[in-house]
Amino acid sequence: MKYNRSDTILKLIVEYFIKNAQPVGSHTLIDEYHLPYSSATIRNEMYALEKMGLIEKTHSSSGRVPSSKGYRYYCEHLRDKNVDENLKNSLQMVLEQKVQSIEEVIKASCEILSHMTSLVSVVMGSDDGERLANIQLIPISENTITAVFVTDKGYVENKTFIVPNEIKTEELVDCVKLLNDRLKGTYINELVTKIEALKPVLSDYVVSHDIVYQALLETFIRFAGDRLSLYGRDEIFKQPEFKNDTEKLEKMLKLLNDQSVFKEVDDELNAIDEKNVILKIGEVKDNPDVSMVTAKLKIGDSESSTITLLGPTRMDYDRALSALEYIAEELNKYFKDLNGGNNGGDA
Amino acid sequence: MKYNRSDTILKLIVEYFIKNAQPVGSHTLIDEYHLPYSSATIRNEMYALEKMGLIEKTHSSSGRVPSSKGYRYYCEHLRDKNVDENLKNSLQMVLEQKVQSIEEVIKASCEILSHMTSLVSVVMGSDDGERLANIQLIPISENTITAVFVTDKGYVENKTFIVPNEIKTEELVDCVKLLNDRLKGTYINELVTKIEALKPVLSDYVVSHDIVYQALLETFIRFAGDRLSLYGRDEIFKQPEFKNDTEKLEKMLKLLNDQSVFKEVDDELNAIDEKNVILKIGEVKDNPDVSMVTAKLKIGDSESSTITLLGPTRMDYDRALSALEYIAEELNKYFKDLNGGNNGGDA
DNA sequence: AGTTAGCACTTGAAAACTATGAGTGCCAAA
DNA sequence: TTTGGCACTCATAGTTTTCAAGTGCTAACT
Numbered sequence: 052m053k054y055n056r057s058d059t060i061l062k063l064i065v066e067y068f069i070k071n072a073q074p075v076g077s078h079t080l081i082d083e084y085h086l087p088y089s090s091a092t093i094r095n096e097m098y099a100l101e102k103m104g105l106i107e108k109t110h111s112s113s114g115r116v117p118s119s120k121g122y123r124y125y126c127e128h129l130r131d132k133n134v135d136e137n138l139k140n141s142l143q144m145v146l147e148q149k150v151q152s153i154e155e156v157i158k159a160s161c162e163i164l165s166h167m168t169s170l171v172s173v174v175m176g177s178d179d180g181e182r183l184a185n186i187q188l189i190p191i192s193e194n195t196i197t198a199v200f201v202t203d204k205g206y207v208e209n210k211t212f213i214v215p216n217e218i219k220t221e222e223l224v225d226c227v228k229l230l231n232d233r234l235k236g237t238y239i240n241e242l243v244t245k246i247e248a249l250k251p252v253l254s255d256y257v258v259s260h261d262i263v264y265q266a267l268l269e270t271f272i273r274f275a276g277d278r279l280s281l282y283g284r285d286e287i288f289k290q291p292e293f294k295n296d297t298e299k300l301e302k303m304l305k306l307l308n309d310q311s312v313f314k315e316v317d318d319e320l321n322a323i324d325e326k327n328v329i330l331k332i333g334e335v336k337d338n339p340d341v342s343m344v345t346a347k348l349k350i351g352d353s354e355s356s357t358i359t360l361l362g363p364t365r366m367d368y369d370r371a372l373s374a375l376e377y378i379a380e381e382l383n384k385y386f387k388d389l390n391g392g393n394n395g396g397d398a
Numbered sequence: 399m400k401y402n403r404s405d406t407i408l409k410l411i412v413e414y415f416i417k418n419a420q421p422v423g424s425h426t427l428i429d430e431y432h433l434p435y436s437s438a439t440i441r442n443e444m445y446a447l448e449k450m451g452l453i454e455k456t457h458s459s460s461g462r463v464p465s466s467k468g469y470r471y472y473c474e475h476l477r478d479k480n481v482d483e484n485l486k487n488s489l490q491m492v493l494e495q496k497v498q499s500i501e502e503v504i505k506a507s508c509e510i511l512s513h514m515t516s517l518v519s520v521v522m523g524s525d526d527g528e529r530l531a532n533i534q535l536i537p538i539s540e541n542t543i544t545a546v547f548v549t550d551k552g553y554v555e556n557k558t559f560i561v562p563n564e565i566k567t568e569e570l571v572d573c574v575k576l577l578n579d580r581l582k583g584t585y586i587n588e589l590v591t592k593i594e595a596l597k598p599v600l601s602d603y604v605v606s607h608d609i610v611y612q613a614l615l616e617t618f619i620r621f622a623g624d625r626l627s628l629y630g631r632d633e634i635f636k637q638p639e640f641k642n643d644t645e646k647l648e649k650m651l652k653l654l655n656d657q658s659v660f661k662e663v664d665d666e667l668n669a670i671d672e673k674n675v676i677l678k679i680g681e682v683k684d685n686p687d688v689s690m691v692t693a694k695l696k697i698g699d700s701e702s703s704t705i706t707l708l709g710p711t712r713m714d715y716d717r718a719l720s721a722l723e724y725i726a727e728e729l730n731k732y733f734k735d736l737n738g739g740n741n742g743g744d745a
Numbered sequence: 746a747g748t749t750a751g752c753a754c755t756t757g758a759a760a761a762c763t764a765t766g767a768g769t770g771c772c773a774a775a
Numbered sequence: 776t777t778t779g780g781c782a783c784t785c786a787t788a789g790t791t792t793t794c795a796a797g798t799g800c801t802a803a804c805t
Contacts, residue, residue, distance in 0.1 A: 090778090091770095098769095112783080113768060114769090187532075203538050210500075215736065265497035269497065269498060297641055304651075423798085441798070455797090458756070460756075
């Protein structure tokens with residue numbers, strides 16, 4: 052594709068800076084890309100680009116650096132959009148494997164994604180509208196019981212309790228039956244209320260009803276909210292901006308454990324239906340050094356999962372966007388196919 | 399307790415350096431602690447301590463810094479061993495709570511530990527001699543099934559599979575029964591062999607036996623080994639040695655995810671029975687900047703769990719050791735009491 | 746014999762200074 | 776509209792200087 056001179060120069064500035072992490076001067080640009088213009092001409096164009104807010108100077112006589120706006124313009128109009136063949140091949144190899152769990156497919160895909168882009172991948176599964184699907188109480192020794200809770204999105208939470216008295220197996224079976232009958236299908240944010248109402252009934256079924264009640268209460272109060280899985284965390288250490296600045300590194304690492312970051316983007320994605328990818332450039336929680344690219348992930352019935360690439364503001368947006376879009380699309384196709392086109396509805 | 403002059407000086411050097419992260423000179427020592435000796439005397443003593451390998455110089459005219467040997471001598475002979483009252487109170491508050499899961503007790507304890515010492519806490523549960531206790535297959539939508547595996551140490555692993563055909567509930571019940579009958583009690587490192595032998599039997603019970611077989615195989619091949627839980631990871635960022643040096647920070651962060659580090663210490667603890675605490679001073683995976691303190695944790699039947707404090711070589715060993723020993727002892731007492739003194743054997 | 750005052754010497758860290766070179770903006774000529 | 780030329784700017788790297796905090800050693804002191 053052919054761009055006008057101004058766009059060409061912006062494209063090259065962005066690409067040079069992404070590659071070298073160094074402000075770009077008029078002369079450097081000509082040397083590097085053998086442009087058929089004089090440095091003065093480039094300087095005039097740069098001046099114009101700066102006035103438009105697409106590039107900036109770090110100090111009065113420095114070369115130029117792309118601004119957030121510049122990066123965004125680059126992503127929307129100038130990037131090449133080619134998907135790495137290695138990425139395609141690697142992903143296909145993963146997806147061709149016969150029977151696999153969702154967890155393994157996601158893990159393998161993210162590892163490819165991180166490796167190919169040198170960015171951290173984060174998958175978030177939200178608990179929006181999530182319901183309890185099953186409760187199991189499993190005796191694992193004479194006086195320990197592991198409780199397992201499964202939601203309708205396949206999320207599993209477990210706690211192990213030490214119970215002073217020996218509990219009879221039959222009693223346990225009754226208890227599990229009761230809990231499943233009464234609690235299956237309950238929205239997880241309503242669990243605490245539901246279990247409180249169940250308190251009197253419990254005592255009819257279970258001798259040590261008080262312990263069971265307390266245990267369930269504790270579990271439901273702290274039932275995990277949104278879930279994050281990180282992959283390729285160590286890629287951060289490869290980025291020069293974090294390698295030389297512990298402050299920035301610390302901020303970045305703390306972002307990776309902050310559920311709200313991903314939750315917010317997820318909400319944004321759900322609000323605007325036609326949008327499949329969201330770009331945050333130097334505006335992640337007021338952190339000017341970090342950018343992220345997020346795509347929707349449709350696994351089974353669950354609509355609000357996301358997959359995100361996170362890295363320095365000077366990330367390779369072309370690579371990141373192309374790779375992410377490709378993988379998200381392929382995964383969504385893969386999970387849809389496995390579902391046999393049968394969408395179980397949202398009931 | 400009264401120490402001889404040489405020991406007193408070593409003790410003060412260690413404590414000053416731990417507090418200030420600055421090499422200690424003869425003059426500083428006198429100023430800080432109002433010692434009744436001249437600087438020349440101190441210098442003579444320091445010279446002797448250096449010859450014994452307990453302290454070192456960073457360059458020919460610098461003050462002294464404790465060596466690994468010096469820290470070890472300090473830990474074994476000179477430290478005060480007083481346990482912070484706040485720590486005691488906080489822990490008691492946690493343990494007094496009525497019904498709690500093991501996970502919550504450990505989490506709360508480690509958070510106290512980390513907060514009080516400014517170090518990272520790591521709890522490892524080893525899979526030594528671990529057996530499968532229970533398998534559940536839970537349908538969560540028309541064509542997804544979540545498999546839940548519980549071991550006799552209360553460890554839970556889960557995978558969600560998308561199955562193309564609708565599976566009948568009764569078939570699933572049969573399958574779960576078969577799997578539990580045949581696999582319960584199997585050592586987890588023998589699961590793969592066991593499931594291979596089970597292949598022909600499966601086809602008699604389940605229509606889609608191939609899928610079930612593949613799914614189980616995949617799960618058992620990657621059945622998680624040792625388990626790590628981290629608490630207070632952000633405490634690292636407070637330590638000046640890591641705050642100013644990204645190299646060291648990176649190495650440290652990578653150690654935190656390296657199971658083998660904790661596995662090795664666990665083996666060491668199990669080899670020598672009378673030892674309850676192991677000190678690694680600047681010798682964690684050849685990393686001179688990191689030290690760790692590890693104690694045995696006895697939860698239920700499981701003997702080989704450990705709790706570790708990890709931080710810079712210049713950590714406050716007195717605080718760390720006192721806190722760790724106290725918490726480990728209290729937790730072991732707590733779990734033993736809850737068990738009613740009834741040790742369920744190793745069957 | 747152990748302790749101390751005194752002194753010459755060493756060194757890293759910080760401050761002050763000095764290039765250097767990659768960059769800009771602007772103007773006048775092509 | 777483009778370009779060569781030029782004066783000016785500023786961060787970075789390198790050098791030098793200064794300084795404070797140390798040491799080791801020796802001779803005198805208790």
